[in-house]
Amino acid sequence: SAVISQKPSRDICQRGTSLTIQCQVDSQVTMMFWYRQQPGQSLTLIATANQGSEATYESGFVIDKFPISRPNLTFSTLTVSNMSPEDSSIYLCSVVSRVRGYTFGSGTRLTVV
Amino acid sequence: GENVEQHPSTLSVQEGDSAVIKCTYSDSASNYFPWYKQELGKGPQLIIDIRSNVGEKKDQRIAVTLNKTAKHFSLHITETQPEDSAVYFCAASETGYSTLTFGKGTMLLVSP
Secondary structure, eight states: OOOEEEEOSEEEEOTTOOEEEEEEESSOOSEEEEEEEOTTOOEEEEEEEOTTSOOEEOTTOOTTTSOEEEEETTEEEEEEOSOOGGGOEEEEEEEEETTTEEEEOOOEEEEEO | OOOEEEEOSEEEEETTOOEEEEEEEOOTTOOEEEEEEEOTTSOOEEEEEEETTOSEEEETTEEEEEETTTTEEEEEEOSOOGGGOEEEEEEEBSSSSSOOEEOOOEEEEEEO
């Protein structure tokens, strides 16, 4: 099964700054996704990270706020730009494999002050 | 788009009792239904899943049932243990490789 390493695990950031979250997978995967989980809430899909092309964003999420890169089949980054306290959430990377279905990284707990 | 409703939002049981969490979905095109367990400070972990060509699936103390006609599926945990305490999420997807839509989660508390 794919092992997902997500960095950083947590961070406290000043409003107006940006944070880039990294997701590294130990095997090539076709599908990679980024989710947001606000405190005490469920998971909401931000975007599908497409290898070699622009990410596909869900309604309510835009590239200027959440730019995503996916340079190859094992790595992706999500940047949270111009942060405000409302961006305080857990951000999760997810991949899909035929054997294990959807698996999630351990998440990045972001607090914006 | 797909909408997944999950009940109850919290569930408290005594150790050894059974726990049942129920979900309904709206999109008849959905064919893949996973369940996740999320412990505090961790990412969700897949515990069991079912596809629409199967009505029931069991893995030790955990089982999932699916009624495709009624568009609902349930998670059953028997002989609950304190380490089962966590938040459980149901989800639905069209293919299992497309995007997942999650329910709002159920906090399960198992008291010794």
